[in-house]
Structures are given as C-alpha cells and as structure tokens.
Amino acid sequence: MSRLAATFEELSKTGRKALIPFVTAGDPRPDFTLPLMHAMVEAGADVIELGVPFSDPMADGPVIQRASERALDHKMSLRRTLAIAAEFRKTNQQTPVVLMGYVNPIEAMGYEDFANAAQRAEIDGVLTVDLPPEEADECVALLKARGIDPIFLLAPNSTDERIKKMDAAGSGYLYYVSLKGVTGAGHLNTADVETKLNQIRASTHLPVAIGFGVKDAQTAKTVANLGDGVVIGSALISKIEANQDDPERAKREIVELLGAMRQAIDS
Amino acid sequence: MTEKYNMPDERGHFGPYGGMFVAETLIPPIQELNAAYQQYLNDPEFIAELDADLKYYVGRPSPLYHAERWSRELGGAQIYLKREDLNHTGAHKINNTIGQALLAKRMGKTRIIAETGAGQHGVATATVAARLGLECVVYMGAVDVARQSLNVYRMKLLGAKVVAVESGSKTLKDALNEALRDWVTNVDNTFYIIGTVAGPHPYPAMVRDFQAIIGREAKQQCQDQTGRLPDALVACVGGGSNAIGLFYPFIDDSSVKMIGVEAAGDGIETGRHSAPLCAGRPGVLHGNRTYLMEDDDGEIVETHSISAGLDYPGVGPEHAWLKDTGRAEYVNITDTEALEGFHALTRMEGIIPALESSHAMAYTMKLAPTMKKDEIIIVCLSGRGDKDMQTMAQREGIEL
Numbered sequence: 022m023s024r025l026a027a028t029f030e031e032l033s034k035t036g037r038k039a040l041i042p043f044v045t046a047g048d049p050r051p052d053f054t055l056p057l058m059h060a061m062v063e064a065g066a067d068v069i070e071l072g073v074p075f076s077d078p079m080a081d082g083p084v085i086q087r088a089s090e091r092a093l094d095h096k097m098s099l100r101r102t103l104a105i106a107a108e109f110r111k112t113n114q115q116t117p118v119v120l121m122g123y124v125n126p127i128e129a130m131g132y133e134d135f136a137n138a139a140q141r142a143e144i145d146g147v148l149t150v151d152l153p154p155e156e157a158d159e160c161v162a163l164l165k166a167r168g169i170d171p172i173f174l175l176a177p178n179s180t181d182e183r184i185k186k187m188d189a190a191g192s193g194y195l196y197y198v199s200l201k202g203v204t205g206a207g208h209l210n211t212a213d214v215e216t217k218l219n220q221i222r223a224s225t226h227l228p229v230a231i232g233f234g235v236k237d238a239q240t241a242k243t244v245a246n247l248g249d250g251v252v253i254g255s256a257l258i259s260k261i262e263a264n265q266d267d268p269e270r271a272k273r274e275i276v277e278l279l280g281a282m283r284q285a286i287d288s
Numbered sequence: 289m290t291e292k293y294n295m296p297d298e299r300g301h302f303g304p305y306g307g308m309f310v311a312e313t314l315i316p317p318i319q320e321l322n323a324a325y326q327q328y329l330n331d332p333e334f335i336a337e338l339d340a341d342l343k344y345y346v347g348r349p350s351p352l353y354h355a356e357r358w359s360r361e362l363g364g365a366q367i368y369l370k371r372e373d374l375n376h377t378g379a380h381k382i383n384n385t386i387g388q389a390l391l392a393k394r395m396g397k398t399r400i401i402a403e404t405g406a407g408q409h410g411v412a413t414a415t416v417a418a419r420l421g422l423e424c425v426v427y428m429g430a431v432d433v434a435r436q437s438l439n440v441y442r443m444k445l446l447g448a449k450v451v452a453v454e455s456g457s458k459t460l461k462d463a464l465n466e467a468l469r470d471w472v473t474n475v476d477n478t479f480y481i482i483g484t485v486a487g488p489h490p491y492p493a494m495v496r497d498f499q500a501i502i503g504r505e506a507k508q509q510c511q512d513q514t515g516r517l518p519d520a521l522v523a524c525v526g527g528g529s530n531a532i533g534l535f536y537p538f539i540d541d542s543s544v545k546m547i548g549v550e551a552a553g554d555g556i557e558t559g560r561h562s563a564p565l566c567a568g569r570p571g572v573l574h575g576n577r578t579y580l581m582e583d584d585d586g587e588i589v590e591t592h593s594i595s596a597g598l599d600y601p602g603v604g605p606e607h608a609w610l611k612d613t614g615r616a617e618y619v620n621i622t623d624t625e626a627l628e629g630f631h632a633l634t635r636m637e638g639i640i641p642a643l644e645s646s647h648a649m650a651y652t653m654k655l656a657p658t659m660k661k662d663e664i665i666i667v668c669l670s671g672r673g674d675k676d677m678q679t680m681a682q683r684e685g686i687e688l
C-alpha cells in the first residue's frame with residue numbers, strides 16, 4: 022500500500038482528518054525548507070505538499086507567486102526540490118510528501134527521468150496543476166508503475182463525468198479546489214463545499230482533501246470535517262513573507278498556526 | 289502533399305503540440321467555448337454577421353499592393369504587401385477580436401478580458417467591446433504599459449480598464465498569466481479573448497480560422513492580379529496569428545514556400561531574443577505544448593525584442609508542427625535589421641510599418657534579391673507603425 026493510502030486509512034480508522042500544509046520549496050531560502058518540513062510534522066501535519074517553484078504560476082494568487090519568485094531568486098528548481106524531499110525521507114519514513122507544481126519543469130526533465138528521480142527521492146504523490154487527465158496518460162502510467170500516486174484537482178464546476186475521470190486516473194487522494202479562483206483568494210463558502218462534496222463522494226471512494234481559501238483554525242476544522250483532509254497554503258506562506266529576515270520566527274508562527282488547526286480539527 | 293491538411297485533431301493536438309494544459313476550473317469554460325465555436329463555425333447567420341462586420345466595420349478586403357518601386361530597387365522577386373495595416377485599429381488583430389466578440393455575445397457573456405503586448409490586441413479588443421457595450425479589462429505587463437503608452441491611452445478612451453501587471457518579467461507572458469487568473473476567478477460571466485494562436489485548445493485553431501481571411505483574400509487577389517499563386521509567403525511571428533492567417537489557406541499548395549520571421553532581438557547568440565522556434569525547445573506554457581524559451585530547469589526565461597508584439601517566449605503550437613514537418617521555415621531578424629526594414633518600406637513606398645511587421649520587411653529584403661524577377665513574394669504587413677513613433681524617436685535620440 023502506498024504511504025498516502027496507508028496514512029488516510031490510519032486516519033479514517035481513528036476518525037481523524039488529514040492536516041496538509043503546502044509550502045514552496047526554497048522559500049525564502051533553500052536551507053529553510055527541510056527544517057520547516059520536520060517542524061510541520063511535529064506540529065501535526067499528516068501529509069506535506071511541497072511546491073515546486075515555476076516562473077509562470079498561472080493558477081496561483083500573489084502570495085504563492087511571490088514565494089515562487091523568492092525561491093527562483095535562489096535558483097531553486099525541480100531537481101533541488103527532489104533533493105530536499107530525499108533528505109527529509111532519511112529521517113522521516115512516515116509522512117507522505119506530495120510534489121505540487123506545473124508541468125513544464127517536468128517536461129524539461131523528461132517524464133521518465135522525472136518519474137525515476139521522484140521514485141529515488143521516495144516522493145509519494147505528484148500533483149500537476151496544468152496537467153488534466155486528458156493530457157496525463159504518459160505521466161500517470163510512469164508514476165503509477167513506480168508506486169507514486171498521481172493527484173488530480175476537482176473544482177466547483179467539475180461535472181460528474183469529470184469526477185469519474187479523476188477517480189479513474191488519480192490515486193492517493195483527490196484535491197478539491199474549494200472556490201473558483203486562484204490560491205489565496207477570498208473566503209470559501211462552506212455550504213457550497215458541503216453540497217459539492219456530496220456530489221463528489223457519489224462518484225469516488227478516494228479520500229478528498231479540500232484546499233484554497235482556508236486561513237484560520239475554525240475554517241480548517243469546518244472544511245476538514247466536510248472531507249478527509251484540509252490543505253493550508255497561502256496562510257502559511259504569508260508567515261514566511263512577513264518574516265523573510267527572521268526565518269526562525271516564520272517557522273515558529275507556522276508551527277503555532279498549524280498547531281491551532283490541529284487542535285481545532287481534532288476537537 | 290496528397291492528403292489534405294487537417295489539423296488539429298479533435299483534442300486540439302498538432303502532432304505532439306497544442307492540447308489543453310489548464311487547471312481544472314478552466315476545463316468547463318473551455319469545453320463550453322469549444323462547443324459554441326464548433327456550432328457557430330458553420331452557422332450561416334453567424335458567418336453572415338461576421339462577414340458584414342469585416343466588410344463594413346473593419347474595412348475588408350484589405351488590398352494586396354504591388355510594391356513596385358521596392359521590388360525594382362531590390363532587383364529580385366515581385367513583392368506584394370497584404371495591407372492589414374489598413375484595417376480599422378491598424379493591425380490584423382481585429383479580424384480575431386471581431387470573431388471572438390460575436391461568439392461572446394452569442395454565449396451570453398457580459399464581460400471581456402484580454403492580454404496585450406504591443407497594445408494592438410488590447411485596442412482591438414477594447415474597440416469591439418465598446419461597440420457591443422461589454423465590460424472590458426485588458427492585462428498588460430508594466431514594462432509594455434510604459435513603452436506603448438499611446439495604446440494604453442487609446443484603450444482607456446475606448447472604455448477599457450487597463451491593468452498593469454507587475455509580476456514576473458512584466459511583459460506579455462505575465463499579462464497572459466494574469467488574464468488566466470482573472471478567467472479562473474470569473475468564469476461564469478467572462479469571455480477571454482486571446483490575441484494570438486496560443487493558449488489551450490480551441491484557441492489556436494479558432495484564432496487561426498478567424499485570421500485565415502488574410503490568406504483567403506491574398507490567394508484570390510494574387511490570382512486576380514497576377515494569374516498565379518505566389519512563390520513565397522513571409523510574415524512575422526510573435527504568437528503567430530498573422531503568419532498562420534496568411535499561411536493556412538496555402539498549406540496544401542506545396543509550391544508555395546512559407547517563411548515565418550521571429551525576433552532575434554540583440555542576436556540569437558546573445559540569448560537576448562524572442563525566437564523560440566529558431567532557438568528554443570518544446571515545453572508547456574499557457575495551455576499548450578510548443579517551442580519555448582526556457583532554461584535547463586524548465587523555467588521560462590526573459591525575452592527581448594524592440595517590438596513588444598513579438599516579445600513572447602512561446603509560439604502557436606501549429607507553427608511548432610509546421611516547423612517539425614518542414615512545411616514552413618522559420619528565420620530570425622535582429623532589432624537592427626528590423627529597423628532597416630522599417631526605414632526601407634517607409635522611404636521606398638511611403639508606408640510606415642509596425643515594428644513587428646518590420647521584421648517581415650527586413651527578411652524580404654534578404655529574400656527578394658535571391659529570387660527571379662518573375663517570382664512573387666506576399667508579405668504580411670500586419671500593422672501600421674503609428675504606435676511605434678515614440679520607440680523610434682527615442683531610439684534615434686529625437687525628442688517629440
């Protein structure tokens with residue numbers, strides 16, 4: 022069983038929900054990411070989504086765009102992101118790591134080379150924002166052959182037909198983008214999310230993580246309970262942005278926020 | 289060619305290129321657009337309305353003009369200019385915006401967004417939005433806002449909101465990113481009018497089909513005026529819409545050479561250029577697979593060209609396919625050469641071309657002398673140079 026499947030199964034046995042932080046690798050500096058990953062696990066993270074910086078992050082709002090720019094200023098890349106993940110795995114065998122990014126850096130490396138490198142780094146899942154199932158056959162086959170879960174997105178306007186398509190192509194979990202918009206946008210509407218989740222559940226047995234627009238512990242709890250997990254991105258990255266000259270403080274604030282979310286979700 | 293050219297396939301692929309590489313939220317609106325486009329493409333009422341607008345509003349057909357003096361001076365092939373500069377708003381861009389705006393109206397969309405580089409597409413979009421009474425937001429890189437301020441003012445006069453994009457390299461590619469972000473956020477009421485043959489399927493095919501009026505007219509006019517097909521077609525390539533518009537109706541005429549001219553900026557060897565077909569490699573950006581300018585890690589690199597309309601790191605996927613199959617040839621022209629083309633046409637024929645089009649003129653100056661006097665080149669004069677007066681004056685140290 023994949024590390025992701027095992028994690029969600031274990032959570033579901035104990036009636037808990039997954040807390041999934043997203044941070045951009047190399048933001049604000051390459052050496053910050055590894056200790057941050059370990060700290061987030063200690064604060065209660067069940068899965069880590071590690072953002073691969075890209076020059077043209079079309080689906081991201083300003084907060085994650087700037088995170089990408091800061092990381093790229095330090096020459097962060099897909100290769101170096103994989104190296105950080107491999108380093109993390111040396112001392113943490115439990116927590117799944119999911120790479121999240123855009124398809125061009127993967128194209129540049131070559132799908133097969135990328136799949137091999139991801140396997141060597143013991144990556145658990147790959148979420149490629151601009152690679153819908155229609156274009157993903159080759160990449161999905163290579164990943165699945167290596168026991169890596171391809172993670173697909175669902176949106177508020179996804180039809181039943183598309184949900185079934187994601188269910189067939191994806192594994193590990195499905196990521197429900199809770200609002201029409203870019204990352205970090207306004208606030209999500211929990212009633213809408215609940216309605217959509219019912220529709221999604223009818224077409225898939227995969228766990229569903231919900232993200233986009235989750236900023237505080239209370240929303241995290243509400244949203245987590247509608248699905249199987251909650252993804253927190255821009256709210257964490259804002260802490261990095263606000264404390265660029267003091268990464269230790271950024272880490273402390275992230276740990277605090279995640280800790281509060283963990284507590285709220287479990288209560 | 290024995291088989292008729294029939295690209296793209298139904299999923300928008302030109303061989304390995306094109307496709308639909310977008311985030312999930314954009315899949316439904318793109319499918320909706322594709323369905324509407326397929327429906328109206330063959331709808332007699334839609335076609336009649338489009339034709340009438342092109343005739344009475346845009347001023348089509350645009351002339352095919354025999355540049356006799358210039359041809360004589362160059363001493364080779366006869367040069368014919370397809371005068372897209374004479375269209376309303378001064379470039380080929382309006383052929384496409386008229387078509388897409390009519391689609392938007394049919395689809396009940398009330399808000400139009402667009403990206404623009406030189407500002408020509410922004411102006412052409414603001415123009416049709418004004419005419420149809422639609423809200424219009426144009427995204428433009430902050431660098432381009434500064435170097436094309438005249439067009440920014442035109443767009444504002446036309447009632448559009450112009451948003452200066454401050455992210456990334458602050459040029460056309462970043463404007464496209466921002467327009468995509470807007471679209472994801474406002475999918476329900478918003479129609480995104482992309483200005484070139486880029487973006488996810490169906491844009492590359494749809495924009496081509498709207499621009500193909502250039503080549504259809506040119507083919508007929510060339511027959512009427514010379515009794516034969518041209519020997520070569522020349523057009524500048526930014527995203528590639530004026531070029532594919534001219535080329536497409538000739539694709540099955542294998543005797544007709546097709547040459548796209550990319551911007552070499554300071555020179556290909558300097559790395560400061562905008563020539564993905566000549567010096568890039570395949571990758572995925574803005575919804576399609578095509579040739580890109582990128583580094584080893586797949587990050588898109590900054591481009592350079594004196595002409596804002598060619599300053600783009602990608603190119604329409606159909607050009608990538610035409611390059612790989614050898615049906616079209618792609619060359620490049622530096623800033624300095626483009627300026628020579630600009631001055632040559634201005635002084636020899638009394639026509640001031642856009643800096644984008646000047647790249648095609650400069651290549652024609654190289655090509656024509658290598659051809660026989662009874663051979664024919666059709667060059668796409670994609671736009672007029674009025675918008676570039678500031679850039680030119682600045683370049684030549686003149687204060688206006």
Ligand SMILES: Cc1ncc(COP(=O)(O)O)c(C=O)c1O
Pocket residue numbers: 379380405406407408409483484485524525526527528529530531596597598642644645670671672
């Ligand atoms: C006059 C003119 N020609 C050419 C272009 C390049 O676009 P494309 O390659 O899509 O024709 C532009 C773009 O702004 C333009 O304004």
